[in-house]
Amino acid sequence: MRNTVISVENLVKKFGSFTANDNLSFEVYEGEIFGFLGANGAGKTTAIRILSGLSAPTSGKVTVAGFDAGKQAELIKRNIGYMCQKFSLYEDLTVKENITLYGGIYGLSRSLIVSRIGVLLDRLRFRAFENRLISDLPLGLRQKLAFSVALLHEPKIVFLDEPTGGVDPITRRQFWEMIYETAAMGITIFVTTHYMDEAEYCDRISIMSEGKIVALDTPDNLKKKYNAETVEDVFIKIARP
Amino acid sequence: MNRFLGFVRKEFLHIFRDYRTLVILFGIPVAQILIFGFAVSMDIKNAGVAFLDLSHDEMTQKLSDKIISSGFFIKTEELLSYKDIDRVLKKGKTKAVIIFEEHFGRRLIRDGKASLSIIADGSEPNTATLITNYTTAIVNDFNMGIAPAQITGAMRIVPEVKMFYNPGLQSHFMFVPGVITLILILICALMTSVTITREKEFGTMEVLLVSPLRPIQIILGKVTPYFLLSFINVLLILALSWFVFGLPVKGSIVLLLAESMLYILMSLSLGILISTVSSTMQQAIFISLIGLMLPTILLSGFIFPIENMPKIYDYVSSIVPPRYFIIIIKNIMIKGTGLMYIWKETLILTVMTIVFIVISVRKFKIRLE
Numbered sequence: 152m153r154n155t156v157i158s159v160e161n162l163v164k165k166f167g168s169f170t171a172n173d174n175l176s177f178e179v180y181e182g183e184i185f186g187f188l189g190a191n192g193a194g195k196t197t198a199i200r201i202l203s204g205l206s207a208p209t210s211g212k213v214t215v216a217g218f219d220a221g222k223q224a225e226l227i228k229r230n231i232g233y234m235c236q237k238f239s240l241y242e243d244l245t246v247k248e249n250i251t252l253y254g255g256i257y258g259l260s261r262s263l264i265v266s267r268i269g270v271l272l273d274r275l276r277f278r279a280f281e282n283r284l285i286s287d288l289p290l291g292l293r294q295k296l297a298f299s300v301a302l303l304h305e306p307k308i309v310f311l312d313e314p315t316g317g318v319d320p321i322t323r324r325q326f327w328e329m330i331y332e333t334a335a336m337g338i339t340i341f342v343t344t345h346y347m348d349e350a351e352y353c354d355r356i357s358i359m360s361e362g363k364i365v366a367l368d369t370p371d372n373l374k375k376k377y378n379a380e381t382v383e384d385v386f387i388k389i390a391r392p
Numbered sequence: 393m394n395r396f397l398g399f400v401r402k403e404f405l406h407i408f409r410d411y412r413t414l415v416i417l418f419g420i421p422v423a424q425i426l427i428f429g430f431a432v433s434m435d436i437k438n439a440g441v442a443f444l445d446l447s448h449d450e451m452t453q454k455l456s457d458k459i460i461s462s463g464f465f466i467k468t469e470e471l472l473s474y475k476d477i478d479r480v481l482k483k484g485k486t487k488a489v490i491i492f493e494e495h496f497g498r499r500l501i502r503d504g505k506a507s508l509s510i511i512a513d514g515s516e517p518n519t520a521t522l523i524t525n526y527t528t529a530i531v532n533d534f535n536m537g538i539a540p541a542q543i544t545g546a547m548r549i550v551p552e553v554k555m556f557y558n559p560g561l562q563s564h565f566m567f568v569p570g571v572i573t574l575i576l577i578l579i580c581a582l583m584t585s586v587t588i589t590r591e592k593e594f595g596t597m598e599v600l601l602v603s604p605l606r607p608i609q610i611i612l613g614k615v616t617p618y619f620l621l622s623f624i625n626v627l628l629i630l631a632l633s634w635f636v637f638g639l640p641v642k643g644s645i646v647l648l649l650a651e652s653m654l655y656i657l658m659s660l661s662l663g664i665l666i667s668t669v670s671s672t673m674q675q676a677i678f679i680s681l682i683g684l685m686l687p688t689i690l691l692s693g694f695i696f697p698i699e700n701m702p703k704i705y706d707y708v709s710s711i712v713p714p715r716y717f718i719i720i721i722k723n724i725m726i727k728g729t730g731l732m733y734i735w736k737e738t739l740i741l742t743v744m745t746i747v748f749i750v751i752s753v754r755k756f757k758i759r760l761e
Contacts, residue, residue, distance in 0.1 A: 203602045225604065233602040237595025243409045244402065255398025256603045310602075 153180040156308055156339045157202060162211035164197050171197040173362035175211070181307075184330060184340045186350045189359030190390050195343050196312070198359070202341070203310050204228045216307045229257070232301035236313035239297050242286040246277065249285060250300055257304035271299050291322030298329060302338070309333065311342040315349065327352055347383035356382065360390045395605060399613035406587070407617060417583070421575045421625050425632050428567040436464050436522045440486040444471040451497030455508075455534055459490065464526050481513050488512040488523045568633040569721040570694035573714045574685070575629070576622055576652070577659040581684055583618050584663030585676035593672055607756050615660045622659075626652045642728030651724065651734075654741055655717045661748035662713070668755035688714045716740050 157179035164172040171194045179185045189195045200206045202215055204224035213220035216230040240249045247268060254264035272278050275295055285293060294314060301309055311330075315323045327349065334340050334354075342353065350356050350370060357367040366373055366389055370382050379385045407413050441459070445452050460467050468486045471477065480486045491509040493499070500506035510527055512520035588611075591597035600610055626649065633639040641648055663680070670676040689695060691705060692714035698706055709715050716737040723729045731738070 205601055225606075228602055228604045231602070233599060235595055235598045237598070239596055239599040241402065241406070241596060242594075244405055248402070248405065252398055252402050253603075256395050256600070256605055258395055258604065 153182070155179070156181050156216055157185075157341070158212075158214045159202075160212045162198070162201065162213055163209050164194075164201060164206070165209045170362050172201070172208075175364055177357060177364060177367055179308075179339060179341060181339055182334050182337045184334050184342065184352065184354045186353030186356035187341060187343045187359070188350055188356055188386060188390070189343075193359040193390070194362040195359055199310055199312060199341075199343065203231055203233055229304075230307050232304070232306040232309040234297050234301040234309070234311050234314055236316050240285045240293060240300065243284060245282050245284055246272075246288075246296065247281050249296070250303065253300045254303055259304060267303055271303070275299060291318055291325070294318055294322065294326060295329060298326070302333065306338065308339040308341060311340065313343055313345065315344065315346065323349070347381065347386060350382040350386075358386060358390050365389050396609050396613055399605065399609065400616050403587070403614060403617045407621070413583070417579060417621055418625065418628070420579070421571075421629055422632065424571050424575060425568065425629055426636070428571050429633070429637055436519060436526065438466050439464060439488070439519065439523055440468040441465045441523070441527075442469040442471050442476075442480050442486045442489045443467065444474070444477065444489055444491040445496075446494045447492045447496035447498075449495075449497035451500055451506075452492040455492075455531070456490070458534055459527060459530050462526070462530055465523075477511055481511070486513075487516065487519055488527070490527065565639065565726055566722075568629070568637065568639050569718055569725055570692075572626065572629050572652075572721060573655075573692065573694065573717050574688050575625065576656055576717075577662070577684055577688055577714055578680065579625065580618060580622050580656055580659030581663035581666060582677065582680040584615055584660050585666035585670065585680055586673050587614055587618075588664065588667035589670055589673050589676045592667075608753070611664055611753075611756065615664065618663075619653075619656055619660060622656045623649075623653065626656075639725070641725050643724035643730065647731060648721065648724045651717070651720050651738065651741075654738065654745065655713075655720075658713055658741055658745040658748065661745055661752060664752040665748050665755070668752050687712045691715065693718050713741060713744050 155178045157177075159178070160176050162172050162175040163170065173194075175198065187195055187199070197206070201208050201213060201220055204215070204220060204227035207221050207224070215227045218226040218230070220227060241252070244252065250268050250271065251264055254267065259267070272281060277292075277296070280288060280292070285296075288296070298309075298311070298314065301311075315326055318326065323346070330340055330342070330352075342349075344350060353370065355367065355369050356373065357364050359365065366377075366385070368376070373382065373385045374380070377385045377388050379388065407417070443456050445456070456467075459465055469476075469480055471480060471489065477489050480489065489511045491511065493507050493509075496506045496508070508531060510524050512523050514520050588597075591600065601607070605613075630641065630648075634641075662684075666676055666679050666683075670679055687709075691698075691709035691712045693709070694714070698709055698715065701709070720734045720737050720741075723734050
């Protein structure tokens with residue numbers, strides 16, 4: 152039995168009379184790549200905001216990295232990484248300045264930042280770009296860098312909110328290789344995506360519809376259960392509201 | 393603390409990498425001071441006047457010489473008949489025609505009175521009023537000079553007017569405080585609201601919010617560089633107005649700087665407030681420009697005195713913060729008064745600052761929910 156790093160029990164989030172998350176319950180394990188799917192407006196973003204400590208649940212028990220999402224949001228923030236669909240690095244700063252900034256925000260010491268910058272740049276073969284402005288880099292490189300920056304403080308869990316939106320297929324493939332490497336290091340990946348081929352790469356996926364989780368299993372089991380060729384077919388069968 | 397400093401450093405980098413921000417920060421204040429100081433002059437200097445002298449005697453000669461030598465006027469033409477008046481005013485260079493009646497000098501000495509008419513170009517009401525006032529003053533002065541010797545008769549009371557604090561009635565005395573007031577609120581509110589909404593638009597705010605930085609640290613980090621730069625701006629404007637216009641600070645410079653800091657703080661918190669209600673940079677710019685610039689120019693007493701407005705505008709202007717700062721800064725710079733005379737305005741600004749900060753912190757939190 153693997154360690155549970157995210158545990159959600161009967162999570163409900165209401166905005167006035169609108170129920171964005173209706174009684175969600177699921178667990179995510181250490182080192183797992185967990186795909187979080189759903190049509191737009193199904194309640195994914197609300198759930199991610201709660202899991203990353205940005206908003207408090209209306210009711211239910213949510214534990215992330217061992218901390219309660221309602222009361223210990225600040226502790227959660229220190230232990231997770233986050234990369235959102237919109238671009239998350241500053242275009243008018245250089246690669247090095249961006250890394251230093253985020254290292255500083257996460258409270259890393261100067262010497263630690265310097266050594267991690269070195270490791271990171273070497274891993275991405277980015278040495279040549281160290282002093283280039285982000286705006287001069289192609290989108291694919293930026294996304295890889297943004298992912299690496301989200302890992303800079305060695306979080307236990309990384310939330311990736313549509314990380315590959317607008318990226319070419321080759322870079323997407325490379326990006327997923329990075330995700331696999333990261334998961335192999337024991338870091339949990341919680342990823343949302345609209346690309347169904349990417350969903351196939353996940354260890355387990357959950358599909359949300361109208362605020363509820365309507366399916367949660369490995370891609371293979373889901374395909375068998377719904378008698379479908381691909382995850383995309385599964386998605387179309389059950390995610391349509 | 394390290395987190396915070398790193399964040400502030402990043403803000404400075406944003407500012408210095410973007411030359412447009414620098415131009416707005418420092419170019420506009422300098423340009424405004426120079427434009428308002430030189431171009432938008434409320435005094436008259438070298439206004440064109442023409443004379444229609446139907447008398448041509450020693451007295452009219454003396455009086456017209458006196459008018460010209462005052463330095464406010466230059467003579468454009470010497471007219472021969474009433475018919476020329478319309479023509480010369482239409483040409484535009486001449487702003488007023490001064491007419492001496494027939495036998496001006498003789499009547500003045502014999503009857504003790506003679507008449508002089510001023511026909512001014514009313515299409516420019518401000519200039520027309522100024523010209524008539526100035527001319528009347530010169531004529532009065534002339535009267536005084538000749539009265540005891542040549543005119544006998546009724547005793548007259550002649551008011552002697554003296555302008556305290558601004559003896560030359562120079563308009564930069566009015567503009568420099570106004571421009572400081574306008575520039576500070578514009579730059580502070582505009583820049584802060586834009587820099588915060590920019591992070592929202594680019595999606596970087598999202599990342600900052602999930603980081604361990606607290607919302608208050610994010611806000612302070614955004615605002616600190618602008619606080620420092622705005623303060624440098626105040627020094628720059630004061631230095632400029634001293635070197636270019638010779639405008640001194642009569643009161644305590646320390647008090648002036650302290651009040652400026654309060655006003656900067658108020659403007660920054662207003663900027664944060666604007667950023668919480670706008671989701672794009674355009675919106676923030678629009679609200680800052682329309683919502684702040686017009687009220688500051690029209691309702692703060694910068695150009696139009698509040699006392700002359702209908703009561704309703706007076707009430708509206710009482711919620712316009714620059715109104716109070718203008719009073720404060722004019723008092724300190726021009727009259728040289730101390731805190732004793734401006735504590736009420738200072739208090740109002742302090743309360744406004746606190747209210748803005750409280751509302752924006754609330755709003756910022758609501759956004760997170």
